[in-house]
Amino acid sequence: MEDNKITEDSANKPKNFIREIIDEDMKTNKWQGKVHTRFPPEPNGYLHIGHAKSICLNYGIAKDYKGKFNLRFDDTNPSKEEQEYVDSIIEDVKWLGSDFENRIFFASDYFEQMHYWAIELIKKGAAYVDDASADEIRENRGTLTEPGKESPCRNRSVEQNLDLFEKMKNGVFKNGEKVLRAKIDMASPNFNLRDPIMYRILHAEHHRQGNKWCIYPTYDWAHGLEDSLEKITHSICTLEFENHRPLYDWFLDELNIHHPQQIEFARLNLNYTVMSKRKLLLLVQEKYVDGWDDPRMPTISAFRRRGFTPESIRNFAEIVGVAKRDAMTDIALLEFAIREDLNHCAQRVMAVLRPLKIIITNYPDSVEELDAVNNPEDLSMGTRKIPFSRELFIEQTDFMELPPKGYHRLVPGGEVRLRYAYIIKCEEIIKNDNGEVIELHCTYDPETKSGTGSSNKKVKGTVHWVSASHAVNAEVRLYDRLFTVEAPDSDKEKDFLEFINPNSLEILTGTLIEPSLKNAKPGDRFQFERHGYFCVDSKFTKNEKLVFNRTVTLKDSWGKKN
RNA sequence: UGCCUCAUGGUGUAAUUGGCAACACGUCUGACUCUGGAUCAGAAGAGUCCAGGUUCGAGACCUGGUGAGGCAGCCA
Numbered sequence: 001m002e003d004n005k006i007t008e009d010s011a012n013k014p015k016n017f018i019r020e021i022i023d024e025d026m027k028t029n030k031w032q033g034k035v036h037t038r039f040p041p042e043p044n045g046y047l048h049i050g051h052a053k054s055i056c057l058n059y060g061i062a063k064d065y066k067g068k069f070n071l072r073f074d075d076t077n078p079s080k081e082e083q084e085y086v087d088s089i090i091e092d093v094k095w096l097g098s099d100f101e102n103r104i105f106f107a108s109d110y111f112e113q114m115h116y117w118a119i120e121l122i123k124k125g126a127a128y129v130d131d132a133s134a135d136e137i138r139e140n141r142g143t144l145t146e147p148g149k150e151s152p153c154r155n156r157s158v159e160q161n162l163d164l165f166e167k168m169k170n171g172v173f174k175n176g177e178k179v180l181r182a183k184i185d186m187a188s189p190n191f192n193l194r195d196p197i198m199y200r201i202l203h204a205e206h207h208r209q210g211n212k213w214c215i216y217p218t219y220d221w222a223h224g225l226e227d228s229l230e231k232i233t234h235s236i237c238t239l240e241f242e243n244h245r246p247l248y249d250w251f252l253d254e255l256n257i258h259h260p261q262q263i264e265f266a267r268l269n270l271n272y273t274v275m276s277k278r279k280l281l282l283l284v285q286e287k288y289v290d291g292w293d294d295p296r297m298p299t300i301s302a303f304r305r306r307g308f309t310p311e312s313i314r315n316f317a318e319i320v321g322v323a324k325r326d327a328m329t330d331i332a333l334l335e336f337a338i339r340e341d342l343n344h345c346a347q348r349v350m351a352v353l354r355p356l357k358i359i360i361t362n363y364p365d366s367v368e369e370l371d372a373v374n375n376p377e378d379l380s381m382g383t384r385k386i387p388f389s390r391e392l393f394i395e396q397t398d399f400m401e402l403p404p405k406g407y408h409r410l411v412p413g414g415e416v417r418l419r420y421a422y423i424i425k426c427e428e429i430i431k432n433d434n435g436e437v438i439e440l441h442c443t444y445d446p447e448t449k450s451g452t453g454s455s456n457k458k459v460k461g462t463v464h465w466v467s468a469s470h471a472v473n474a475e476v477r478l479y480d481r482l483f484t485v486e487a488p489d490s491d492k493e494k495d496f497l498e499f500i501n502p503n504s505l506e507i508l509t510g511t512l513i514e515p516s517l518k519n520a521k522p523g524d525r526f527q528f529e530r531h532g533y534f535c536v537d538s539k540f541t542k543n544e545k546l547v548f549n550r551t552v553t554l555k556d557s558w559g560k561k562n
Numbered sequence: 563u564g565c566c567u568c569a570u571g572g573u574g575u576a577a578u579u580g581g582c583a584a585c586a587c588g589u590c591u592g593a594c595u596c597u598g599g600a601u602c603a604g605a606a607g608a609g610u611c612c613a614g615g616u617u618c619g620a621g622a623c624c625u626g627g628u629g630a631g632g633c634a635g636c637c638a
Contacts, residue, residue: 014585015576042638077637134636141634145563148634179636189565191634200636219638243566243633264567266631271573277638319586321575323568326631330573333587343600350597377600408598417596450596462596529597558598 009064016322018057018236018263022065025261031233035067038232039093039100040107040223042074043085043207045277046292046299047092049313049334050268056317057265058236059098070230071100075108076222078206086207088292092300097310107217107226108208114217114225115169117255118180118198122161126254127198128154129164130181137179140186141194147187148194154183168201171214175201182221184250192247196220224248228258235262239324268320269328272481273298274489274496288500289482293539295549296482296504306479307525307535307551312341328487335552342525342533342551347374347381350419350464351513351528351548353476355393357468358440360424363390367467371451372420384516388421391468393512395530398463399440401429404562408460410440417462419529423448423455464529471512474546477537478506513546520546530554 010019025031037058041051062069071093075081093100121127130137130153142148156164168178180199188194198221203214217225227235242264252259269275274283275298283289283297292299295306303313316337320329350372368388374381398409398416410416415425421444428441448455481501485491488499517526522538532553540547 015578020578040638044638074638080637137636138634143563143634144565176636191565194634197636202636216636218636223638239567240632241638245566266568319574321586323575325568327574330587333574336587339599348597376595376597406598419596421596423596459596461598464597527597527599530599531597532599554597554599556598561598 009066010061013060013064014318014321017324018234018265018322019061021261021263022061022234025233026065034233035062035065036070036231036233037062037067037236038070038072038227038230039098040072040074040226041089042077042080043082043089044077044080045085045281046088046301048275048277048280048297048299049270049303049316050275050298052092052096052300052313053268053317053320054236054238055093055096055098056314057322059096059100060314060318061234061236063099067233068103069098069100070103070105070232071098072105072226072230073107074219074223074226075106075206075208076217076219078202078204078209078216081207083207088301092304095304095310096300096313103230105226105230106208107222108206110222110226110229111209111213111217113229114222115215117225118217118221119162119165121182121198121254122165122180123158124254125158125183127180127182128156128161129168130154130179130195131177132179134176137197141191142186150186151181151195154195165199168199168215169213171203173201175203177201180215182247182251184247190243190246192220192244193250196247220244220247221251224251224260225255225257227260228252228255231258232260235260237262237264238267239264239326264324265322266324266326269326269487270298270334271328271331271486272483272488273331274483276489279489279496282497283482286497288497295477295537296479305535305538306549307342307533308338309341309345309525312338315341331481338533338552339555342527344377345375346525346527346533348372348376348529349514349517349526350386350466351474351476351511351517351531351534352393352395352464352466352471353508353511353528353531354396355466355510355512356396356399356437356440358392358394358424358442358465360390360392360444361427361441362443365390367470370420386420386514386516387467387470388418389467389469392418392465393468393471394418394440394463394465398461399426399437401437406558406561409463410461415457415459417448417450417459418444418465419462420450421465422446422450423457423459466512466514470515472515472518472546474511474513474517474548475540476508476511476534476548476550478508478550480504480506511548517546525551527554 039055059069130151140149179197181195184193186194199215202216293301293305369385403411417423424442424444430439432438483499484501485499488496520536522536524536533551534548537547
């Protein structure tokens with residue numbers, strides 16, 4: 001391996017305290033120039049944006065330091081884990097572009113080795129089988145200020161421990177009857193060192209091991225071993241494991257095996273949503289949302305379905321940075337990341353969400369094909385033709401009979417430009433019996449055709465439209481934040497479910513889109529001009545019915561003021 | 563109450579051996595514009611939780627407070 005102290009890639013990335021530690025390790029040659037990270041999810045739910053931050057962090061470091069990145073499932077608890085979650089996690093990590101090559105591992109594949117090591121600790125007199133019940137163990141663990149009490153089983157002979165542990169493994173005992181504990185220090189100020197449990201009896205079927213085992217390693221016992229086995233150099237995890245580090249260190253030192261360096265960082269919190277898997281699962285189970293990938297969820301699969309790009313998520317992960325203090329990140333940062341990306345790559349298109357019919361009274365009964373630019377940010381994306389005719393639809397909100405000051409769209413007697421077409425003038429308003437405007441009669445000025453430069457006429461506003469006889473009907477789903485408050489799960493009295501936003505989903509069925517979108521495919525992303533970015537939904541779209549999800553709105557400096 | 567960790571504009575992060583607070587988002591102006599978008603130009607906004615100390619000099623170091631988060635699962 002080359003003598004690459006700090007690679008160019010790593011030097012060009014924004015610094016954070018973890019990269020600084022690694023830079024230092026490279027200088028001191030602590031790991032012989034190697035960097036090996038991993039992402040170790042438990043397959044008990046779908047991945048969310050917080051996991052995405054961790055994935056990007058770990059993969060980004062491995063990539064920049066020319067190291068390796070593993071995906072490893074921490075599947076040590078058969079009662080909560082499922083294959084469906086394994087599959088979704090693999091899909092999400094791949095989608096994010098984090099390349100684990102062929103290194104996809106399972107903690108459960110290490111059970112044999114862990115069991116062997118447990119026996120080694122027993123033989124050293126560093127672990128013992130305890131007969132105490134869960135309640136007894138809890139009672140004897142002590143409190144914040146008092147030390148715990150040692151179990152009567154603590155000083156069993158090695159032979160007896162070996163025998164009992166063997167029986168545990170062979171299914172002689174029922175769930176909870178015995179546990180294997182590390183023999184450390186019942187008086188430690190760190191609870192994790194008060195003889196933590198290494199194995200519990202669980203007569204349960206494991207999603208990959210079947211019924212091979214009836215004892216399962218606890219996370220605390222297993223996790224460090226998994227990292228050690230995979231020769232991980234930097235075990236990056238979240239803050240809540242800080243207190244566990246001395247325990248992992250203890251196991252690794254007792255076993256005298258490869259000892260990764262654990263580094264803890266603050267998990268991502270986003271306002272107006274929740275990030276705990278337990279709460280997300282509840283939202284799914286209780287049908288507050290349509291599933292883990294409901295576009296209102298903060299899961300990776302939901303962002304994907306909603307139209308986010310992997311690039312935007314990666315960019316977001318970089319923007320928010322890495323530190324040790326708890327933080328609440330503003331959702332505006334995420335919205336910025338996706339707008340920035342889509343602005344450059346999404347094709348522009350015209351769609352009328354809430355149609356208002358207009359008739360161009362002086363336009364002939366014919367159809368004209370007009371040129372429209374696909375993306376003004378990227379002219380190489382070309383142009384397309386859009387049909388223009390005598391009967392059109394514009395947005396209801398683009399006409400006001402009694403406009404407020406500063407409104408510069410269509411008003412009675414006023415003029416506005418139809419994008420890529422002509423300037424029209426509102427001549428007559430047609431209302432129904434309820435006094436609602438249902439149709440507008442307008443005239444157009446043939447001299448003002450877009451692109452001809454034949455008119456010097458200026459208007460304040462430009463409005464999008466579709467041709468009535470050519471437009472395609474579509475369903476559009478508008479999403480708002482799932483919760484009405486910034487931190488729904490931090491209220492002392494109220495449950496987070498009480499803060500659910502009743503208007504987080506609005507379904508529009510009468511939307512009319514320009515005909516060029518007729519053959520759009522699930523996953524295709526567009527900018528509906530003047531509205532925002534939309535993506536063809538992959539779940540509800542059928543052959544005869546297009547359904548769009550609004551990914552994010554355009555910034556709106558007018559709407560904000562009014 | 564014990565242990566661990568953290569504390570910088572509204573939000574998220576910077577400030578390499580102590581040298582006079584930077585960047586991004588957001589907000590607000592203005593310019594431009596056939597998207598009230600994008601782009602461009604600019605502005606406001608913190609004196610770094612508090613109090614001492616070391617130093618010519620502290621956001622960085624020391625001491626003591628205060629505040630926040632985590633830990634008493636056979637969850638991870």
